Each structure stands twice: as structure tokens, then as C-alpha cells.
Amino acid sequence: MRRERTVTRVALARALAALGGSLWPPLAALAFALAVSAGIVAAIGESPAAVLPLLFRQGLGSLDGFARVLFDATPLVLTGLSVAWAFRGGLFNIGAEGQLYVGAFCAAGLALALPGLPRWLALPAAVLAAALGGALWGAIPGWLRARFGVHEVINTIMLNFIAVGLTGYLVQRYLKEPGQMIPHTPRIAASYHLHPFAESAAGRALGLSPANPLGPSLLIALAAALAVWALLRWSVAGYRLRAVGQGPEAARQAGIPVGRVTWQAMAMSGALAGLVGVHDVLLYRHRFLDNFSSGLGFLGIAVALMGRNHPLGILLAALLFGFFSTGALEIDIFTEVPRELVVVLQALIILAVVSIGELAARARRRRRRAS
Amino acid sequence: MSILLGLLLGTLRTATPLLFAGLGGMFSERAGVVNIALEGILLVGAFSAAAAAIATGSLAAALLAAMLGGLLLAALHALVTLRFGVDQIVSGVALNMLAMGATEFLMWLLYGSGANSPRIALAAPGGERGLGQLLVELPPLTWLALAAVPACGWLLFATRFGLRLRAAGEHPEAVASLGLSVLRLRLAAVLLSGALPGLGGAFLSLGAGYFVKNMSAGRGYIALAALIFGRWRPGGLLAACLLFGFAESLQGQLQLPWLPLRFVQMLPYLLTMVALAGAIGRSRPPAALGRPFRRD
Numbered sequence: 001m002r003r004e005r006t007v008t009r010v011a012l013a014r015a016l017a018a019l020g021g022s023l024w025p026p027l028a029a030l031a032f033a034l035a036v037s038a039g040i041v042a043a044i045g046e047s048p049a050a051v052l053p054l055l056f057r058q059g060l061g062s063l064d065g066f067a068r069v070l071f072d073a074t075p076l077v078l079t080g081l082s083v084a085w086a087f088r089g090g091l092f093n094i095g096a097e098g099q100l101y102v103g104a105f106c107a108a109g110l111a112l113a114l115p116g117l118p119r120w121l122a123l124p125a126a127v128l129a130a131a132l133g134g135a136l137w138g139a140i141p142g143w144l145r146a147r148f149g150v151h152e153v154i155n156t157i158m159l160n161f162i163a164v165g166l167t168g169y170l171v172q173r174y175l176k177e178p179g180q181m182i183p184h185t186p187r188i189a190a191s192y193h194l195h196p197f198a199e200s201a202a203g204r205a206l207g208l209s210p211a212n213p214l215g216p217s218l219l220i221a222l223a224a225a226l227a228v229w230a231l232l233r234w235s236v237a238g239y240r241l242r243a244v245g246q247g248p249e250a251a252r253q254a255g256i257p258v259g260r261v262t263w264q265a266m267a268m269s270g271a272l273a274g275l276v277g278v279h280d281v282l283l284y285r286h287r288f289l290d291n292f293s294s295g296l297g298f299l300g301i302a303v304a305l306m307g308r309n310h311p312l313g314i315l316l317a318a319l320l321f322g323f324f325s326t327g328a329l330e331i332d333i334f335t336e337v338p339r340e341l342v343v344v345l346q347a348l349i350i351l352a353v354v355s356i357g358e359l360a361a362r363a364r365r366r367r368r369r370a371s
Numbered sequence: 372m373s374i375l376l377g378l379l380l381g382t383l384r385t386a387t388p389l390l391f392a393g394l395g396g397m398f399s400e401r402a403g404v405v406n407i408a409l410e411g412i413l414l415v416g417a418f419s420a421a422a423a424a425i426a427t428g429s430l431a432a433a434l435l436a437a438m439l440g441g442l443l444l445a446a447l448h449a450l451v452t453l454r455f456g457v458d459q460i461v462s463g464v465a466l467n468m469l470a471m472g473a474t475e476f477l478m479w480l481l482y483g484s485g486a487n488s489p490r491i492a493l494a495a496p497g498g499e500r501g502l503g504q505l506l507v508e509l510p511p512l513t514w515l516a517l518a519a520v521p522a523c524g525w526l527l528f529a530t531r532f533g534l535r536l537r538a539a540g541e542h543p544e545a546v547a548s549l550g551l552s553v554l555r556l557r558l559a560a561v562l563l564s565g566a567l568p569g570l571g572g573a574f575l576s577l578g579a580g581y582f583v584k585n586m587s588a589g590r591g592y593i594a595l596a597a598l599i600f601g602r603w604r605p606g607g608l609l610a611a612c613l614l615f616g617f618a619e620s621l622q623g624q625l626q627l628p629w630l631p632l633r634f635v636q637m638l639p640y641l642l643t644m645v646a647l648a649g650a651i652g653r654s655r656p657p658a659a660l661g662r663p664f665r666r667d
Contacts, residue, residue: 165634344476
């Protein structure tokens with residue numbers, strides 16, 4: 001009996017240590033980045049105590065504000081999952097930015113090509129198109145890695161530029177709505193529209209303002225997080241992915257087709273990023289806008305790092321970055337501090353997360369060797 | 372004749388910032404450190420040069436500020452990757468974000484606008500274009516970039532420092548076993564990869580007459596592409612930069628309807644992928660590229 005209790009206590013202590021061990025580096029990084037930002041704010045003669053709370057004021061102030069935070073967090077969940085999925089397979093996908101462009105373009109292109117599709121077919125087809133477009137764009141560097149051994153980092157960077165250039169060219173040349181300065185496609189047919197929650201009776205009852213853009217793409221992002229979690233934990237594909245990520249040579253010895261796992265992992269990663277097209281085109285803009293993403297794919301790297309490549313961590317990290325992007329507007333409106341402070345803050349968080357993570361790992365190694 | 376001259380001038384002008392960035396990247400990559408922060412370094416260099424030129428009106432101050440600005444960002448890269456052992460790509464992505472945010476932030480602070488700075492009042496040479504004008508028309512920084520190609524080649528391939536630097540990128544363990552500090556060699560290389568591209572940034576803002584937000588516009592990545600395409604050698608790098616510069620200035624000068632500008636801008640990226648896949652002969656990166664070195 002007594003022995004049993006000790007065992008439970010040890011297990012509990014271990015679980016807590018593991019949880020704490022994975023939680024404190026991101027939190028320390030957040031504290032560090034906030035402290036530096038406070039220093040910057042103070043240095044330009046504003047009060048940090050007045051400015052920094054604005055980051056969270058709107059998001060925590062009302063349900064409507066929180067819904068806006070969730071809206072801003074939605075694409076970050078998807079790109080964060082995208083980066084994390086590749087990362088679990090030992091692959092570094094810097095191409096989420098390009099993959100989401102191709103995904104969004106495919107969704108809009110399908111809607112423009114087949115405007116007469118009935119709604120029950122149109123929506124799933126457009127979601128599929130977004131995922132497939134992203135998957136294709138992700139599979140290219142994956143295949144080049146598997147076939148020619150080219151590291152995916154450079155190719156994903158290159159494909160980002162090619163994706164922006166190619167979609168921009170196609171819009172300008174073939175799909176541009178005439179008479180517009182900024183190239184974008186015409187509006188897609190109504191059967192392809194996802195409707196914001198604010199338009200539903202429940203949304204109105206909850207007090208969402210009519211302009212609140214939060215919609216079903218959030219549910220898609222949550223479902224994607226759940227699917228990634230389940231696949232990583234329970235599926236053969238997830239097991240193979242992790243095996244290749246932890247040691248490709250050992251995985252090869254164990255009979256895992258490393259090449260196939262590699263390109264499939266990049267395709268899956270691209271599909272997740274491509275789903276941002278659902279959020280941006282079907283729910284928000286109802287059209288493809290040239291150059292629409294201001295670095296959602298790159299922020300996905302930050303979200304994945306902050307969330308330690310775990311779906312739950314990614315949800316939390318995306319929420320945090322959602323607060324920042326909603327709060328940036330507040331800072332812009334209510335203070336003299338430019339909203340670009342938030343970009344600086346985000347960059348500092350990435351640097352701090354990775355640095356603290358490495359230093360913590362190094363300290364752990366040293367302790368293990370000492371004991 | 373004047374079209375050809377325009378093409379030549381355009382090619383050299385477009386290639387200048389790529390050359391500075393690519394030469395900087397060559398030191399860093401040859402020493403085994405991936406530096407995709409080149410993009411941010413160009414941006415910071417452009418901003419520092421503009422700010423210093425507006426504040427002092429002196430070209431020398433502007434160039435010095437550009438090198439210092441680039442050096443600062445590179446030093447951060449060195450701190451995070453060499454000292455803390457962080458993945459070099461992650462650090463580069465973060466630093467590019469930092470450069471983007473910080474330059475816009477500072478623009479707001481100094482000039483009250485996040486879009487572009489006031490005009491830089493430095494006298495720029497103008498005048499008629501003729502064959503004799505070529506010397507005058509080309510900015511001094513372009514001449515400097517061209518001269519830097521053999522100079523950097525000499526430093527990297529004919530000096531003891533260069534030999535050790537390359538060894539740190541090929542076989543760091545061997546370097547360490549000789550009692551030399553791999554980290555110090557890599558630090559020197561990364562700092563070089565900040566100062567030189569800083570000058571490339573200065574070329575952008577001083578050439579345009581003001582600083583515009585995100586004015587590096589992917590040139591840091593193109594420089595990286597040129598480096599791969601030129602097989603990490605000064606001569607190859609020069610050829611690749613001239614090729615990319617020629618394609619863009621061809622479109623700029625002639626406005627060819629069958630050659631959309633967006634295709635031309637995609638060309639370097641596309642060619643790099645082809646080169647990397649081995650279609651244009653084997654392109655072998657330094658053996659220890661991207662591998663952190665730990666003494667324990």
C-alpha cells in the first residue's frame with residue numbers, strides 16, 4: 001500500500017516535471033519579449049503599463065473582442081500545424097507561406113470556374129481544392145528531397161516566391177476584376193461562401209457585432225488540430241513520421257520507406273497550410289487577393305516553435321499571437337506607439353523561445369552527465 | 372546603342388546589392404553557417420544608410436552606418452546560433468521578421484510614416500548617357516562591389532584566414548583538433564556576412580533616394596540563390612548575379628510583352644531549384660553547412 005502511494009507520487013512528480021519542463025521555456029520567452037518591448041516603449045517616452053495591456057484589452061474585454069482574436073488565430077493554427085507536422089518528420093517547412101497562396105488560389109479558381117455548383121458540393125470541393133493545392137506545393141520540395149536529396153529549406157523558400165509570383169501573374173492575366181488597381185479576382189459565387197457566426201441567430205444572441213468575421217474556418221482549424229494530434233499519436237503514418245524524424249537511418253533499417261514518408265509529410269504539411277485558403281477566400285474575402293498574406297506562413301513557424309510542435313501547444317500559441325494581432329490595432333489607435341512594435345515583439349518571442357529552449361536542453365544534458 | 376548601354380548599366384545596377392549580399396553569404400556559408408538573415412541585413416543596411424544620410428548629409432557616414440547596422444543583425448545571428456546553438460534557419464527567419472518590424476517601427480518614430488522616409492539629399496551624378504559616361508553613370512558602390520569579388524576571392528582562397536575559414540565549414544572537428552577555435556572563425560565569417568550586405572542595402576536606399584518599407588524585396592534570398600547557382604565561388608556568384616540582373620533589366624528596359632515581369636522575378640528562384648536538383652551539374656555545399664558545432 002505504502003509502496004503503491006510512493007509510485008503514484010513519483011509518477012505524478014514526473015508528469016508535473018515533464019509538463020513544467022515543456023511549459024517554462026515558452027513562458028520565459030514571452031516574459032523576456034514583453035520585458036524588451038516594455039523597455040522599447042519606455043525608451044520612446046510612453047508608459048509600458050499603459051501600452052502593453054492594450055494587447056489584451058479588446059480580446060479579453062468582450063465576447064465580440066475575443067471572437068476577433070479567434071478569427072486572427074485561425075490561420076495561425078493551420079500554418080502552425082503545417083510547420084509542426086513537417087518538423088515531427090525532421091523536415092523544415094518554410095514554405096507554408098507559398099502553400100497557403102496556392103491553396104487559396106485553387107479554392108478561388110474552382111469557385112470561379114464552376115460557379116453553378118450546388119452548395120452541398122461546392123463547399124467540400126473548395127475545401128478539398130485548397131488542401132490539394134497546398135499539398136501539391138508542399139509535395140514538390142518533399143519529392144525533390146526524396147529523389148535528389150536536396151534539402152527542403154532552400155526549395156521551400158524559393159517556392160514561396162514562385163507561388164506569390166505565379167498566382168499574382170495568373171490573377172492579373174486571366175482572372176482580374178477589371179478597373180481595379182490592386183489585382184484581385186471577382187467575387188466568388190454565393191454557394192461557396194462560408195457565413196460568419198455573427199450572421200446566425202445564435203451569434204446575434206451572443207452579442208457578436210454584425211461585422212465580426214469569425215466563422216466556421218475556426219472549426220476546420222480545430223478539427224485539423226485534433227486530426228494531427230490523433231494521427232501523430234495513433235496512426236501508422238504518424239508513427240512512421242516520428243520514426244523518420246528521430247532518425248532516418250534507423251527508420252530505413254526498420255523497413256520504413258523514408259523517401260515516401262518524406263514527400264507525403266511535406267504534402268500533408270502543405271495541405272494544412274493550404275486550408276488557410278478556406279479561411280481567407282471562402283469566409284473572409286470571398287475572392288483571391290494578390291499578395292494577401294502578410295507572413296501568416298512565417299508566423300506559423302513561430303507558433304509551432306512556441307507550441308513545441310504539439311497540437312495543444314499550437315492552439316495556445318496561435319491564441320497568443322491572435323491576441324497580439326488584434327491588440328496591434330488597439331495600440332495603433334489609442335497610443336502614439338506604432339503597431340509595428342508587435343512585429344518586433346513576435347520576432348523577439350521566436351528568438352527567445354529557441355534560445356531558451358536550447359539553453360535549457362544544454363543544461364539538462366549537463367545535469368544528466370553530472371549525475 | 373543607347374539601349375545596349377542602358378541594359379549594361381541596368382544589369383550592373385541590379386546586380387550590385389545581390390553581389391554585396393552574395394559575397395557576405397559566401398563567407399558565412401563557407402564557414403558552415405547558413406545565413407538567410409541576408410534579407411533582413413539588406414533591409415537594415417538600407418535603413419541605417421538612409422537614416423544616417425538624412426541626419427548628416429554625408430555619404431561616408433551613410434556607408435559606415437549601413438555596415439554597422441548589418442553587423443549588428445549579423446552579430447545577433449552569431450549570438451543565437453553560435454553561442455546558444457539555435458537552428459540557423461529559425462534564427463534567420465526570426466531576424467528577417469525583426470528587421471522588417473524594427474525598420475518600420477523606427478521609420479514611424481523618426482519620420483512619422485511607416486511607408487517611406489523623406490528624400491535623401493545626397494548629390495547623385497546624372498547627365499547624358501554615352502559610352503564615355505559609363506564610368507560616371509555607374510555608382511561608386513557598383514565599382515566597389517565588382518572590385519570586392521576578386522578581393523573576397525583572394526581572402527577566402529589565398530590567405531591562411533580563408534583556408535581556416537573554409538575548413539571550419541568543411542571539417543570543423545579537424546580545425547578544432549589543431550587547437551583553433553571553430554566558433555571564432557565562424558563568428559568572423561558571420562560578421563563579414565553582415566557588413567558587406569549592409570553596403571548592398573545602402574546601395575538600395577541611397578540609389579532610390581529614400582528608404583521604402585521592405586525595400587529589400589527578396590533580394591537577400593536571390594543572393595542566396597546566386598550563391599548556390601554560382602557554387603559558392605566568387606566567379607560563379609558574379610556570373611549568377613549578372614545573369615539575374617540582366618534578366619530583370621531586360622524587362623525593365625524593353626518592356627517585353629511576352630516576358631511578364633513577374634516571370635522574370637521568379638526566374639532566379641526557379642533556376643536555383645533546377646540547379647539544386649542537379650540538372651546543371653553537381654552543386655556541392657560545404658560539408659558542415661548548417662551543422663552546429665559543439666565542443667562537448
